Amino acid sequence: MSTLIDRPTQGAPVTPKRSLRSRLTPNLETLPTLAAVVIFIGMVIYGEIAYGRIVQFSTISNLLINNSYLIILAVGLTFVILTGGVDLSVGAVIAISSLVGVMLANAGWNPGVVMVLMILIGSAFGIASGVLVQYFNVQPFIATLAMMFLARGLASMLSTTPERLDDDSPIRALSTEWKVVDGPKINDLITTPNVLIAALVVIVAFFVLHRTRLGRTVYAIGGSEQSALLMGLPVVRTKLLVYVISGTLAGLAAVVYTSKLGIAQNITGVGWELDAIAAVIIGGTLLTGGAGFVLGSVIGALVLGLMNVLITRDGSIPPEATTIITGGILLVFVLLQRLVVSRKRKT
Amino acid sequence: MSAASPAPASGPGSASGPSSARRIVGAVIHQPYIWAIVALLLLLIINLVKDPSYLGVSVNATTGNLSGNVIDILRASAPIMMIAIGMTLVIATRGIDLSVGSVMAVSGAVSMEFMNNSGGGDAGTAIMAAALALGISAVLGTVNGVLVSVVGLQPFITTLITMLAGRGLAKVITSGQNTSATNEPFRWLANGTVFGFPVIFVIGAVIVAIVAILVRRTALGLMIESIGINPRAARMAGIRPIGILISVYIVSAVLAGIAGIFSTASVMTVEVAKTGLNAEMDAILAVVIGGTSLAGGKFSLTGSVIGALLIATLDKTIVFLSIPSSATPAFKAIVIVVICLLQSQRVRALFARRRSRTTPSAPVPTRKETVSA
Amino acid sequence: SGGSDAEGGGSAEGDVTTIGFVAVGPEGGWRTANEKNIQDSFSKENGFDLKYAPATNGDQNSQITAFTSFIDEGVDAILLSATEATGWESVLERAKEAEIPVVLLDRGIEPNDTELYTSRIAPDNVGISASAAEWANEQFPEGANYVVLEGPPGLSVVNDRNKGWDETIDPNFTKLESQSANWSTEEAKSVFETILKANNNNVQLVFAQNDEMGLGAALAVEEAGLKPGTDVKIITIDGTKAALEALAAGRLSFVAEYNPLFGDTAIEVVDAALAGETVESEIVVPSVTFDSPEAATEALPDRAF
Amino acid sequence: MAPTEPIVEMEDISIEFPGVKALQNVRFRLFPGEVHTLMGENGAGKSTLIKALTGVYKIDSGTITVAGGPRSFSGTADAQNAGISTVYQEVNLCDNLTVGENVMLGHEIRGPFGINWKKTHEAAHEALVSLGLGDLDPQQPLSSISLALQQLVAISRAMVTNSKVLILDEPTSSLDANEVEGLFQVMRRLRDQGVAILFVSHFLDQVYAISDRLTVLRNGEFVGEYMTPELNRTELISKMIGKDYGTLAALGSNRGRVAATEGTPAFYKATDLGRKGSIEPVDIEVHAGEVVGLAGLLGSGRTELGRLIYGADRPDSGEVTIDGVTSEVHSPIAGLSKKIAFSTENRRDEGIIGDLTVRENLILAVQARRGWARPLSRREQNELCEKYLLELNVRPSDPERPIKNLSGGNQQKVLLGRWLATKPELIVLDEPTRGIDVGAKAEIQEAIAALAEDGMSVVFISSELEEVVRLSERIVVLKDHRKIGEIVNGPDVTADTIVDLIATEGSAS
Ligand SMILES: Nc1ncnc2c1ncn2[C@@H]1O[C@H](COP(=O)(O)OP(=O)(O)OP(=O)(O)O)[C@@H](O)[C@H]1O
Ligand SMILES: Nc1ncnc2c1ncn2[C@@H]1O[C@H](COP(=O)(O)OP(=O)(O)OP(=O)(O)O)[C@@H](O)[C@H]1O
Ligand SMILES: [Mg+2]
């Protein structure tokens, strides 16, 4: 009753052209991230020429030390954003986790236990967000906004005064400065356990995303959740897990930040979720999910950190302009991404 | 209370006769915002327990205006209502507008700066100031709309950028200063009364009604929903998405501008770092509490109005009960979580199953919807 | 390419002294006046190159970033208006190691290790709020119902101002409520109108921890059909022009100045520190109080902020 | 051939969606080593039965037995672990990933350092080879290949696991004959290895070519289970549609009317209509009352041409005259206002607005043309609905039901109604009968013929050449995004005429 068109057997479907294109396309996908790297390097060069003393041990060390918490947060958010979700609660989670941690440590709890507990508080908020998102179909924005409110509110109920970690608390050891290279005066190459923790987090995250089924499922969900589900991937578990990962890393960031400052406060971390999201986006991850790299997010965090340094170095930028500059830089990055995406669609 | 916005399903004209009241009640019970109404009533009851005269409205002897907690709530809800209505339309197109708080600050800054410089205290100056403020708000809305629809940027990131830049702009306008002005007609907008009712609420209600008529009595609502549900299909069906998207972001920004005028007029000062701070969160909450999904598509203006009232009531209740206001977020969190849970398929299925023990009814199949941020 | 010497950056050109100013940024009338005063004082004409680094949204971390960046850059001296008192030890130690003098402006640090900085120049928060409480004690010998409108809970200023007040106010006063209005006029108005209703207008005194919130409370009082100054007396701290105008008009009852103008003192301290002289570690900026419309009217014409 | 124990046995399955009894007491058995076809009209419940088996939908009553034991799966993943792989009706892949990643998702080969990508890609290649896709590079992005290839990629996923049961829901809907044959070879091989295969298709030829046993559903009810050779086509169709085959047989052909349009000016005429990267400049004209077929291989550019005519894509060359007037058609709304309509082949992404009701979907294009400020009154809307739901025999015919709850075929009818409601003078129909059951297909073909009879111009795109030949008066043949010829239909024109044209043109170039 029906005849389908016969494809001439030898007329192979343009394979050679396709394989060429396929070799090109991954590059297009990495382009936003590469652009972030290029712009970062550009900023370094500009800073060195315009203000000096950017390419030196101490500045670079401090860039890493001061932003290790942001790198950890951005890594966590990369997971969530790759699935097409978002986590607004991380900043507030840092506040509650560090407050509880410092209060318990000062109450004489074992510091090891305290640190684990701080991380677990993050996990708990992550689980709560994940359950709301996954089992009750609450949109990620709303679920994590609720967790942000909850964490911030609980933190304010716990204490509104800064809680100071005892001077001899072992938690502070995480920010011990190790001089790797002892330069003249304070120009030393320094690292702290915190920086190493952040580096470890990045490496593990990279491995998980690119070399485990969990990671592939994260990308698949970002591509099409419906498809991932019908392909038989563990969507439920994975979606829950990304929020747990994000929450846990927020807990870890709380440990890192607390050890660095030695204090905890209910108002710590206001707006950091937006910094972390900005870092992820600058790093080339699409907010709609499915495309991006964790290393990009690290670069994104460093771009933001370096931008603050450059603004400080300049010293004459009026305060009202700083947010405009941040917005402008973000705009440049997303326009760039947009260009890449539309270029890709055309090929 | 919110008679201004007709329920999407049943137009006022079609309902008549004695059974219509019952039908409306029946329709409301099946609306997603029913839980917001319940929560609102609960809050009022809690307040009544603390102070039995809570709902009392009296005529203030010195000022001759109506005064009472309810009046305060209406007044406080007006700005939230404005941004929530705009946000509802934006969200219905699958977008989000994070910039409303900053637009409030810009609008406030423009009007205060204008009145402060022109020095005139008359109604003309007030109108000029408001017009200027709304004009600049519309420009910001256009920027959002063009970036989203023509350039094709994601709404979240686009409006995050305007949120950052907008706050900066407000500071530039006033050179970083909190600026005050004196202008009686302008002040009257937020603090005056007509027939004893707060002007601010009356204006708010009228604007809600206008927007509701604009989207529900024309085909705009249908088109907005189509774009929100399936933008590609909507375009193929002949709808012009660019025009509609730009208008929606402009409407949202202009309504935010009005909210900015409301909140600065109430103290006749713009506080560049504070005015409208986190207002976008309140607006989004109001929309979600009102039953509009962040995934876009079907929307309910009535729901958002109720959501705005709930948030204003919650804010006021916290203070009324002498709970430190820094704990307010925690209570908001609880309200959102509970309402979202009650609205969720899973919980509703649970209710349905319980009911089906007495009457045989359809168990709800587990159906996953694709959720987008 | 990391090598450099401390003299390389700012003072190489001769007499120009490079100063890093880790600031708070726009926050309200007082802060604006203060930071403008500092910027004006450390001007090019006076031989300074001031680098101004305001915090983003009052976030302490951004201040720490700015601070370390100034050290890395090798400025000659750092002025620090900390958003938060605690958590400064490690960066201050680095500054010390780099031999950069640090002068604290306005807010101090906790724990107050005077080894870590050169000097602190500030009005006395505890003392100022105590003077406000003393005035209240005088006005209401047999006590009164009062409400405190405070800044964002958790800030050290807020804690200091609470401390001075609570220690001084007579025990026969009843604190109805202490509620935050986040330094904001609008919020203060909204909060206070509700408090008035919750207490059936039975409030005689408001202690607003800054001018903006006090002005908001005055609006709420008027809105409720009461008369500020008569029915409800309002105390504010800071002493901005707007507050003095309100005091002159009788809408506020007591304004305690928190003097923001200490740029000249700061210059003296920095110069002394750079010259290697020892400087006093605590310099209190004298502040005045205004307790009547007349006092306010008198001070208004040459009010600089 | 049939072993005694069925591997899957479903008894008394019922599922009810709000307002629809999708399945009522349906039973179904699947034996190892057989290809069992599920037959039924659109909306009969085939896809629903499959989703019930794999646990995507929860059953309201009934029992499911797998390999001898009662089972109830929680979803595809769960079913897969029990050896049931499923390829669902709509293509379900992730187009942000590569072909190979899609094939291997969830089955990546792991080594000591996590996923071993080299081995994984090799395994993907193997799975692709088994479906004759050896020349597809596993590393290329999925988004760069055609829908047909994507469908094959989706099927090759099922080759990766050693399943005992393989479910294929309309796998052939966008495949060409070669691809179908390749797929059938694989299915036969698997069947011979003892795999039980559940197959769904609306193509009777395919059904008779591959299946051993049939289960027929009608309106969610079980009609019967038959051995394929024992049931002839006419009987099968009668069982599916519940009435006689007569309606279908009576369907005429348009071939007689060919000459009627000669000499008269064309309603639509385009010269050099083209768009870079999608189709080279084409001349095409359509007369009033004429059906012009677009024929070509998959990916030959038929859809692209249709989209250019409607304005869904912006042409970058060419001149268009409509009714003698030179016009620019650069956007869908421009097409609409020139009385052109376009029914898409991609129903899910470009057709339906899922959460809106049937009524709202139906009136959407009419409303879009009138503009937002002039809404259709409720009465006008109801009149349109009544007319077209009845005319096109949409089931269920309740206009207030969300369109996403209708079966694929019925959604297609509603969309057709959307376009007809705009009273177009030229309608471009891109695969209007894809994935549609025999009964509905006949209805739609009939409707097209009737429209042309009433003077409407039709551009008809279909992969089924017989359909094109039966309905069109002229056939424009495309190849590799170029027009390679035009055939005036006549008694001696058959599907082979077109195939020959494509083949000779291919060897010539
Ligand atoms: N998620 C759903 N919600 C409500 N009703 C549904 C849903 N899915 C299917 N239905 C209804 O169930 C019935 C059976 O649909 P199903 O998709 O199983 O048909 P089908 O036999 O696969 O048809 P087709 O050949 O068109 O794919 C239809 O009437 C359809 O409208
Ligand atoms: N959504 C898409 N993404 C990427 N490529 C596409 C897409 N749609 C079509 N193409 C490509 O465009 C070319 C032409 O496709 P088109 O759909 O016009 O072919 P067609 O002749 O209509 O075939 P079909 O029978 O598939 O509709 C094909 O090579 C196809 O791979
Ligand atoms: Mg089906």
Ligand SMILES: [Mg+2]
């Ligand atoms: Mg096609």
